[in-house]
Amino acid sequence: MYIMIYSPETNNTLHKPLSQKDLRDLASRWLDPSRVPQKFRIITDTSDFFRVEYDDVVILNDHPYLIRHNEKEGRFGIDEEPKFWVKGAIDLIDGSRKILKLVFHERFKARVGHLVFDCVRSPVKEARVINLVRGHHSFMQGFSVKDSAGNVVRILDYIYGKTMADYAACAGENHEEYFYMHFHGIFKGFIEAVKAIKFLHENNEIHGDIRRDHLLRDKLTNKFRWIDFDFIYSHHENKFGYDIFGLGNILIYITGGGDITVQQLRAMKPDIFSRISDEDLNIIFNNRVVNLKKVFPYIPESLNKILQHFSMKAEVFYDNTGQFLDDIMDAEDSMHKT
Amino acid sequence: MGKAKDRNILIAVDESENSKRALLYVADFLGGFPGFKAIILSVIPVPEEGFFESGEVKQKWVESNKEKVSDMLERYRQILIQSGFPEKKVRTELVVTEDTSVASIILEKQKELDSCTVVVGRRGISKSEEFLFGSVSNKIVHMAEKCSVWVVE
Numbered sequence: 001m002y003i004m005i006y007s008p009e010t011n012n013t014l015h016k017p018l019s020q021k022d023l024r025d026l027a028s029r030w031l032d033p034s035r036v037p038q039k040f041r042i043i044t045d046t047s048d049f050f051r052v053e054y055d056d057v058v059i060l061n062d063h064p065y066l067i068r069h070n071e072k073e074g075r076f077g078i079d080e081e082p083k084f085w086v087k088g089a090i091d092l093i094d095g096s097r098k099i100l101k102l103v104f105h106e107r108f109k110a111r112v113g114h115l116v117f118d119c120v121r122s123p124v125k126e127a128r129v130i131n132l133v134r135g136h137h138s139f140m141q142g143f144s145v146k147d148s149a150g151n152v153v154r155i156l157d158y159i160y161g162k163t164m165a166d167y168a169a170c171a172g173e174n175h176e177e178y179f180y181m182h183f184h185g186i187f188k189g190f191i192e193a194v195k196a197i198k199f200l201h202e203n204n205e206i207h208g209d210i211r212r213d214h215l216l217r218d219k220l221t222n223k224f225r226w227i228d229f230d231f232i233y234s235h236h237e238n239k240f241g242y243d244i245f246g247l248g249n250i251l252i253y254i255t256g257g258g259d260i261t262v263q264q265l266r267a268m269k270p271d272i273f274s275r276i277s278d279e280d281l282n283i284i285f286n287n288r289v290v291n292l293k294k295v296f297p298y299i300p301e302s303l304n305k306i307l308q309h310f311s312m313k314a315e316v317f318y319d320n321t322g323q324f325l326d327d328i329m330d331a332e333d334s335m336h337k338t
Numbered sequence: 339m340g341k342a343k344d345r346n347i348l349i350a351v352d353e354s355e356n357s358k359r360a361l362l363y364v365a366d367f368l369g370g371f372p373g374f375k376a377i378i379l380s381v382i383p384v385p386e387e388g389f390f391e392s393g394e395v396k397q398k399w400v401e402s403n404k405e406k407v408s409d410m411l412e413r414y415r416q417i418l419i420q421s422g423f424p425e426k427k428v429r430t431e432l433v434v435t436e437d438t439s440v441a442s443i444i445l446e447k448q449k450e451l452d453s454c455t456v457v458v459g460r461r462g463i464s465k466s467e468e469f470l471f472g473s474v475s476n477k478i479v480h481m482a483e484k485c486s487v488w489v490v491e
Contacts, residue, residue: 105391115467125388232389237439238472245470283466317469 026092044148065089097158103151113284126230138196165212210246248310279313348453356459360490369421441477
């Protein structure tokens with residue numbers, strides 16, 4: 001096993017066999033001395049991702065990564081369970097924080113509202129998308145390599161920042177204040193994110209799991225970045241439909257400053273609740289209100305019309321992301337003028 | 339006076355009951371009448387690269403589906419022949435395609451064969467399902483040009 005190590009003394013890279021001492025020296029550059037283990041377990045085959053643990057060193061393409069922890073929700077998944085195939089790591093060469101996504105061929109039935117469809121977690125697809133979006137400021141960045149067993153491991157730059165959900169939900173308790181003070185900035189960020197999805201679709205790729213917690217505002221660039229591209233589902237006749245639905249849901253969420261449900265309205269605003277009909281509800285999630293102008297009358301008509309394309313009343317659906325983008329840009333433009 | 343050219347009827351089927359009903363409708367409606375050729379088409383949409391764990395798994399999936407669908411097409415061909423279509427005027431076609439809309443493939447075939455009519459079954463999907471995943475029959479109805487479309491429920 002060999003490793004390329006940059007040597008400040010010679011201003012050069014050394015191609016030398018990796019020893020335990022090398023690893024300790026590398027780790028001591030980035031860790032407190034008390035945290036540097038005496039001996040590292042070295043892993044080159046990540047097939048059994050449960051075995052890849054804290055303080056192990058995973059060598060990929062002759063490059064060492066020191067494993068710190070399993071990632072948890074907030075960034076990946078639905079609950080707070082650890083994702084054993086997603087490892088937080090330190091790149092021992094430059095000290096940067098990375099996420100290693102190991103291969104987990106998960107095949108399951110996804111449930112969205114009352115619809116159920118086949119879905120797979122595909123490392124190959126995610127690697128392909130990462131390659132496509134290299135250098136694009138609206139996507140997580142990284143690359144993929146094969147481990148010694150041929151598993152496609154994705155090595156991702158860690159993104160420091162909050163999710164779109166955090167921004168929209170925490171921006172203000174009073175909706176009117178949120179809408180006039182914070183919404184416009186979030187909306188502009190969202191428009192950039194939609195442009196990015198359009199770019200994917202134009203390249204015949206889907207995101208596959210568009211959710212408000214899969215969109216992070218990078219503290220370094222202050223721009224939103226999409227994360228997690230590994231889902232593929234059986235998309236039948238409309239390859240991009242599920243992505244567009246995801247975009248619609250985020251727009252509804254940021255416009256409402258959170259999900260506005262019939263249960264909330266019944267409890268907190270019974271007068272408004274009495275005016276809500278089935279047609280005002282989300283086409284898939286039938287407890288969420290989409291016709292938000294009934295709840296917040298100051299929401300502009302141009303924006304509210306877009307939301308209603310995702311309602312049970314909708315007769316015309318967005319065929320592609322370009323149509324959706326045109327409408328939200330028009331809405332943003334008209335809001336800017338008023 | 340020259341002999342009139344046969345009209346091509348393109349019947350697009352999958353393994354669903356609705357497709358079978360569409361085929362039986364054509365058999366009932368046109369079987370025994372002269373002047374028609376029937377092409378029974380089935381499209382196998384292969385999920386995109388990365389859906390399967392390996393190329394080998396994918397190949398097995400494709401082969402297994404091709405076998406099933408070929409058997410179905412032969413059964414359907416026999417049904418049309420028994421209904422009165424001359425044997426030489428019924429043929430089948432199987433298209434295996436990656437990452438493409440089934441409706442588009444059917445309409446490409448319609449153009450290629452200059453079919454006067456496309457016949458499809460209809461699953462009767464919900465509005466929400468159509469919203470997320472689209473509908474082959476609706477797409478054909480909306481996109482078809484220079485032909486009639488029979489949607490059999």
